[in-house]
Amino acid sequence: MDESTSQDLVFFKVFNEIGIIHQLGSTAFEKTLPDGLKISQFSVLNHFVRLGNDSTPLQLANAFQVTKGAMTNTLKRLLVRELITIRPDPKDGRRKRVFITEKGRITRDQCIQQLAPLFDILKKSLSESDFRTVIPFLQKLREILDEERNPL
Known part of the structure; x- marks a missing residue:
């Protein structure tokens, strides 16, 4: 195996592990969500808390890389639960703004x-320091992927 192939394998292994962790974590998380709330809906709430501002439905669809129709469906479900509000955009009455x-x-x-x-189970084998160590790497990886959306 040449160096390039070996390096590619390392990159793939990282993405493979992240994918498996995502699947296992999502399944465990979904079991803890209130009845009827989906991870996609939680993710929208988390997006607002993390970024601290409002968005248009199209901006949200782009951020989550889903269709505007899929995001509209998610927003309707959150609206029914009174977890978000949707108001006309004061600068452009044709657009709407979404607020948590x-x-x-x-x-x-x-x-x-x-x-x-779940965190208690993880704490038995991994320290807070272990988690803090990987955060900068994961953040940098996310930032690069976010900047390079749809490169292929």
Whole structure:
């Protein structure tokens, strides 16, 4: 195996591990969510808390790399639960702006708190330091992928 192939294999292994972790983590997380709330809906709430601003439905669809129709469906479900509000854009009445509600923030925080039993299991084998060590790498990887969306 030449050096290039070996390096490519390392890159693939990282993505493979991330993919498996995503699948296992998502399955475990979904079991803790309140009845009817899906990970896609939680992710929208988390997006607002993480970035701290409002968005248009199209901006959200682009951020999550889904169709506008799929995002509209997700937003409707969040709206029914009163976890978001949707208001006309004051600069352009044809557009709408989406905001997280206080109930949405509380729900998001409660969802994270429901992960405590999983975190307790992880703490038996991994330290907080282990997690802190990988955060910069994962953030940099996310930033690069975010900047290079759809490169192929």
